[in-house]
Amino acid sequence: EADRICGVRVRDCETGEETGVEAHAVLNCTGVWTDEIQRLSGGRGRFRIRASKGVHIVVPRDRIVSESGLILRTATSVLFVIPWRSHWILGTTDTGWNLDLAHPAATRADIDYLLDTVNSVLATPLNDADIEGVYAGLRPLLAGESEETSRLSREHAVARVAPGLVAIAGGKYTTYRVMAADAVDAAVPDLPGRVARSITDKVPLLGADGYHALVNQAETLASRHRLHPYRFRHLLDRYGSVVHQVLALAADRRDLLAPVREAPDYLRVEVVYAASHEGALHLEDVLTRRTRISIEYPHRGEACAADVADLMGEVLGWTADARHREVQMYLARVAAERDSQREPDDSAADARRSAAPDPRPQLLAPVS
Ligand SMILES: Cc1cc2nc3c(=O)[nH]c(=O)nc-3n(C[C@H](O)[C@H](O)[C@H](O)COP(=O)(O)OP(=O)(O)OC[C@H]3O[C@@H](n4cnc5c(N)ncnc54)[C@H](O)[C@@H]3O)c2cc1C
CATH class of the missing domain: 3.50.50.60 (FAD/NAD(P)-binding domain)
Structure with missing residues (x-):
């Protein structure tokens, strides 16, 4: 106007x-x-704005013998080795990216850089076989004079x-x-x-109100729900005091308190909650966003995709066809990511990653 x-x-x-x-x-x-x-x-x-690609890799906790995280100085920036649950997160890279903004892709070179840098200080070097997951994101940095995004x-x-x-x-x-x-x-x-x-x-975060009292009561509440205390603490760490809302879904369905098959760090109820309360609409929303299954297990979610789709489908009313489509799309995404991570440079990796179908194909098309 x-x-x-x-x-x-x-x-x-x-x-x-x-x-x-x-x-x-x-x-x-x-x-x-x-x-x-x-x-x-x-x-x-x-x-x-300038997009800067950051790649992280995830390895099991027992591969690095350390009581604390590490900060390594690199030629242009720093590299963090961060303890995270039963893993270490190693990252990050920092390079310009001007390809598909919705699907930044990690390359072989990114992974080698991370392995080489961390191996320079480890007594027992890491190799490809240690990697459980790889992920890439884009930092929206203010464009400035310097060419170096860092x-x-x-x-x-x-x-x-x-x-x-x-x-x-x-x-x-x-x-x-x-x-x-x-x-x-x-x-x-x-x-x-x-x-x-x-x-x-x-304004406290959702689930922050009452969190500390629940931590003190974790053992009692775990036994009330017939869960191991470590399970209850896992739920508390993820949901805070909203944990009651999550567990209410399992009140009449004890089966939802069983672990997700092939991703046993998570309970089945977490998948159901993601679909019923956290806006997850596609398989990748649960496997890569509401949970981190895609980077916590070497199978990257492939081995549990069908089970997770069954649980989500119950909530979202998926037909057998829709369920099949979701699983196939997720498997194609993982295959494309694996392919891209074998490529030496950004443009080859981008071509591989972009080949996978997106569950939201209209995401990038302009609105009329
Ligand atoms: C690898 C990596 C490591 C990082 N490490 C740290 C760290 O250690 N500490 C730290 O503080 N920060 C870190 N950051 C930075 C941090 O993630 C970003 O600065 C922050 O996410 C920026 O927030 P934002 O809301 O501006 O943008 P974003 O988080 O990018 O959010 C923008 C949103 O807009 C949505 N959107 C875009 N177009 C449209 C549209 N047309 N219609 C509707 N929605 C749209 C996108 O889907 C997205 O959800 C890191 C980032 C990366 C990539």
Whole structure:
């Protein structure tokens, strides 16, 4: 509307349905897609974003004998060796990426770099056979003068780029509340009425309320649910005080308190909860996002895909065909990731990874 942004057009990627949403203010907080969304507004942005690929590998805890994590200095940055449950996470790389933003792919070179760097300080070197999982992500960094992404600012930038449009990008996961408050503050001139000061610093995370009391009661509560205390603690670590909501799903179904076959760190009820309460709609949502099965087991979720699909299908009403499709799509994704991780460089890895079908094929198509 004139030079004012007064809403967005959105599409439901599950149904294809499109609709318009009117708004006093629109926040562009789309990470590595910030520039693309900015272009849709027709105006120029105040800053640009550069995608930096970060790859991690996961190895079993017993492969590195250490009581604590490690920080290694590298030529351009640092590499962390982080204890995580029964694993170590090793990472990360930091290289520019200008290929498929939705599916960043790890290469053979990324994995070799991580292994070589960590092996330089280990008495017993790691090799390919030790790797349980590999994952790649893209950091939305503010584009700067330097070519080396490591040196680009990790601070966030926020700007009211046009009346009704605020953009925020850069920053860190750990500063998300400051980022959110700054973005909303920047949108205040476009909002009608008086806007109260942000209270984000007083809002606990979901499941935080009552968490510490539950930790003290873990043994008692575990025996009440006939679970081993370590199982109950695992659930507490994942869900906090929302654990009661998770366990309520198993009140009449004791079978849901059995481990997921081939991924026994998780209980079957966690899969059901992901579909019924956490918005998981596709197999990959559970295997790669709500749980980390795809990086915690060398089979990367292949061995439990069919069982997990059965559990999800019960909640989501999948037909036999839909269930079959989900499993095939997940297996194709894992195969494509494995293929890409054998390739020497980004463009070959990207071609392999992009070959797999996406359960949400309309995700990247522009809304009409
Ligand atoms: C390998 C790696 C390691 C990292 N390590 C750390 C760390 O140790 N500590 C730390 O603090 N930070 C770390 N980060 C950085 C941190 O993850 C990011 O800075 C943070 O996620 C940025 O948040 P954001 O909300 O701006 O963007 P994102 O988290 O990228 O979120 C943007 C969202 O917008 C959605 N989106 C995009 N386009 C559209 C659209 N058209 N419609 C609807 N939705 C859309 C995307 O799906 C995405 O969910 C790391 C990042 C990577 C990749």
